[in-house]
Amino acid sequence: MKGNSKNEGFMMLPKPTFERLKLYHRLLLDVEGEYVSSETIAKLLGIQPEQVRKDLSYLKTMGKPKIGYKVEELKKELDELFGIKRKTAVVIVGAGRLGSALANYQGFAKYGIEIVAIFDKDPEKIGQFVSDLMVLPLKDLNRVVRRFNVEIGVICVPKESAQEVANLLVACGIKGIWNFAPIELEVPEDVLVVNEDITQSLLTLKHLLNRRRNKN
Amino acid sequence: MKGNSKNEGFMMLPKPTFERLKLYHRLLLDVEGEYVSSETIAKLLGIQPEQVRKDLSYLKTMGKPKIGYKVEELKKELDELFGIKRKTAVVIVGAGRLGSALANYQGFAKYGIEIVAIFDKDPEKIGQFVSDLMVLPLKDLNRVVRRFNVEIGVICVPKESAQEVANLLVACGIKGIWNFAPIELEVPEDVLVVNEDITQSLLTLKHLLNRRRNKN
DNA sequence: TAGATTGTTAATCGATTAACAATC
DNA sequence: TAGATTGTTAATCGATTAACAATC
Numbered sequence: 135m136k137g138n139s140k141n142e143g144f145m146m147l148p149k150p151t152f153e154r155l156k157l158y159h160r161l162l163l164d165v166e167g168e169y170v171s172s173e174t175i176a177k178l179l180g181i182q183p184e185q186v187r188k189d190l191s192y193l194k195t196m197g198k199p200k201i202g203y204k205v206e207e208l209k210k211e212l213d214e215l216f217g218i219k220r221k222t223a224v225v226i227v228g229a230g231r232l233g234s235a236l237a238n239y240q241g242f243a244k245y246g247i248e249i250v251a252i253f254d255k256d257p258e259k260i261g262q263f264v265s266d267l268m269v270l271p272l273k274d275l276n277r278v279v280r281r282f283n284v285e286i287g288v289i290c291v292p293k294e295s296a297q298e299v300a301n302l303l304v305a306c307g308i309k310g311i312w313n314f315a316p317i318e319l320e321v322p323e324d325v326l327v328v329n330e331d332i333t334q335s336l337l338t339l340k341h342l343l344n345r346r347r348n349k350n
Numbered sequence: 351m352k353g354n355s356k357n358e359g360f361m362m363l364p365k366p367t368f369e370r371l372k373l374y375h376r377l378l379l380d381v382e383g384e385y386v387s388s389e390t391i392a393k394l395l396g397i398q399p400e401q402v403r404k405d406l407s408y409l410k411t412m413g414k415p416k417i418g419y420k421v422e423e424l425k426k427e428l429d430e431l432f433g434i435k436r437k438t439a440v441v442i443v444g445a446g447r448l449g450s451a452l453a454n455y456q457g458f459a460k461y462g463i464e465i466v467a468i469f470d471k472d473p474e475k476i477g478q479f480v481s482d483l484m485v486l487p488l489k490d491l492n493r494v495v496r497r498f499n500v501e502i503g504v505i506c507v508p509k510e511s512a513q514e515v516a517n518l519l520v521a522c523g524i525k526g527i528w529n530f531a532p533i534e535l536e537v538p539e540d541v542l543v544v545n546e547d548i549t550q551s552l553l554t555l556k557h558l559l560n561r562r563r564n565k566n
Numbered sequence: 567t568a569g570a571t572t573g574t575t576a577a578t579c580g581a582t583t584a585a586c587a588a589t590c
Numbered sequence: 591t592a593g594a595t596t597g598t599t600a601a602t603c604g605a606t607t608a609a610c611a612a613t614c
Contacts (some may be wrong), residue, residue, distance in 0.1 A: 148604075148605065149605095150604095150605070150606090152475075152554075152557075156553045156554070157534070159553065160532055160533075160534075160547075160549070160550065161534065164533070171570095171571070171572090172571080172572075173535065173571080178534060179534060182606080182607070183545050184570090184603095184606080184607060184608075184609095185606065185607080187571090187572065187573065187574090188573085188574085188605090188606080188607090190389075190572095190573095191572090191574075192571060196572085196573085197571075197572050197573080198572075198613090198614060199570070199571045199573090199613050199614045200569075200570045200571050200572080200574045200613080201570090201571075201572090201614070202571075202572085203572090215557060215560075216553045216557045216560070217556045217557060217559065217560030217563075218553070218556055220556070220560065222556060222559065223597090224600075229552075231450075231451045231454050231455070232451055232455075234447075234451075235447045235448055235450075235451040238447050239448075241449070241532075241549060242552070244551070245549065245552045246555065246556065247552060247556075255548050273401070282597050285559055286555060286559070309559070309562065310555055310559050312551065312555060316376055316457075317380070318373070318377065318394060318395060320377075324562075325363045326555070326558050326559075328551050328554050328555050328558075330548060330551050330572080331376075332546060333376070333457060333461065334372050334373075334376065335528065335546050336434075336458070336462070336463060337372045337375065337434070337462045337545050338368075338372070338544050339502060339526055339528060339542070339544050340432050340433045340434055340436070340438060340461065340462065340463075341368075341431060341432045341433060342526070342542050342544075343433065343438065343502070343525070343526050343542075344431075344432070344433030344436065344499055346542075347433075347538075364580075364581065365579070365581095366582090367581090385598090387594095387595070388595080389595080398582080398583070399595090400582080400583060400584075400585095401581095401582070401583080403595090403596065403597065403598090404582080404583090404597085404598085405582090406596095406597095407596090407597060407598075412596085412597085413595075413596050414589090414590060414595080414596075414599080415588075415589050415590045415594070415595045415596045415597090416589080416590050416593075416594045416595050416596080417590070417594090417595075417596090418595075418596085419596090479611075
């Protein structure tokens with residue numbers, strides 16, 4: 135039998151496999167030719183081909199011995215797995231540099247992400263334009279979320295206000311939070327939080343540089 | 351004996367342990383009181399206390415039964431592990447929205463990161479100011495890297511130019527790359543790359559929302 | 567056909583969790 | 591002292607890697 139136990143139509147993917155599927159998805163955007171082999175993918179990512187085959191065995195797409203996996207088919211299945219064809223309405227909270235940079239980012243459309251509003255609590259910022267969005271006061275949050283059926287809230291405020299903003303988002307019924315503040319948010323179980331904390335990457339960089347210095 | 355085999359003075363930390371140590375480090379910034387227990391840390395991060403104790407057992411810092419770990423001592427050891435007290439000179443390549451946002455980011459100083467220059471290849475941008483840095487042409491890269499002993503290069507250019515920029519950085523002798531372009535860079539073995547790709551997080555968000563939708 | 571590459575099972579490896587003695 | 595919490599060993603769990611039959 136193909137695959138493993140399913141959960142209401144969705145396979146249970148091991149976490150590391152899921153993480154690599156994201157890398158495969160990105161990599162396929164740049165792959166040329168009709169077919170790609172596990173060997174090719176593995177080399178580009180610096181992992182083992184057996185790993186790639188094992189990961190892809192969780193998908194419906196089958197490879198052809200001697201030829202490899204059909205790029206278009208793989209792309210399509212991964213697109214579906216990640217649901218990127220489906221439109222998702224998003225609001226940004228915090229119209230500082232980071233919030234503005236995100237509001238201006240052109241790459242979201244490809245992932246079915248549509249930024250419908252940006253909020254701030256600073257009266258100075260309210261009414262100003264960021265990209266083609268007018269900065270709104272937080273009191274409008276609930277209305278906007280309902281009106282546009284917003285599914286994701288992006289937190290771009292200082293860490294001191296992050297929990298407070300998270301509470302607001304949760305109170306509006308938002309179930310997905312993309313948190314750019316360097317803090318662990320407390321949210322109900324059914325709300326999912328994805329953290330994007332560049333200070334954590336900094337620690338990796340500094341540690342590794344440090345480590346090499348002490349070695350040589 | 352405390353710890354495990356050492357590598358020239360540095361313990362070999364399991365990768366997952368290292369990732370959690372970064373979370374502990376961040377969390378300690380907000381912890382109040384002189385001591386903290388594994389139970390407290392675990393609860394805040396949603397993991398098991400045994401896991402926390404096991405992780406911390408890789409460090410020199412010892413906890414006190416019935417009391418916990420001394421916050422200051424733990425902080426200090428983690429600061430050293432990540433080398434954040436040590437100054438690291440950094441250059442940013444790409445003076446677009448993202449590069450500018452990073453150049454303006456005030457939080458780097460706390461991690462010993464000093465942005466010494468920002469580069470762009472667009473003649474229009476060269477000479478303009480981003481934060482208090484004048485945008486420089488790429489031909490000055492080598493000189494600046496040597497002059498300021500730059501250790502990290504931050505790539506904030508479109509993915510089409512990312513590999514090219516990486517090559518330039520490597521040619522200047524830079525050993526640490528912080529890559530914001532959504533592409534896997536090819537670099538010599540002794541160069542370390544940390545990827546920061548928000549599109550990958552997007553896939554996680556979209557997948558999880560998708561998954562819930564299909565469940566309910 | 568012969569050779570190459572897949573898909574899958576079994577073996578290995580590594581990380582997490584459980585258990586519990588040590589000790590403040 | 592009694593109770594709570596650590597540090598560490600052993601048991602369990604899960605992921606990776608190796609091996610190889612299937613097959614294009």
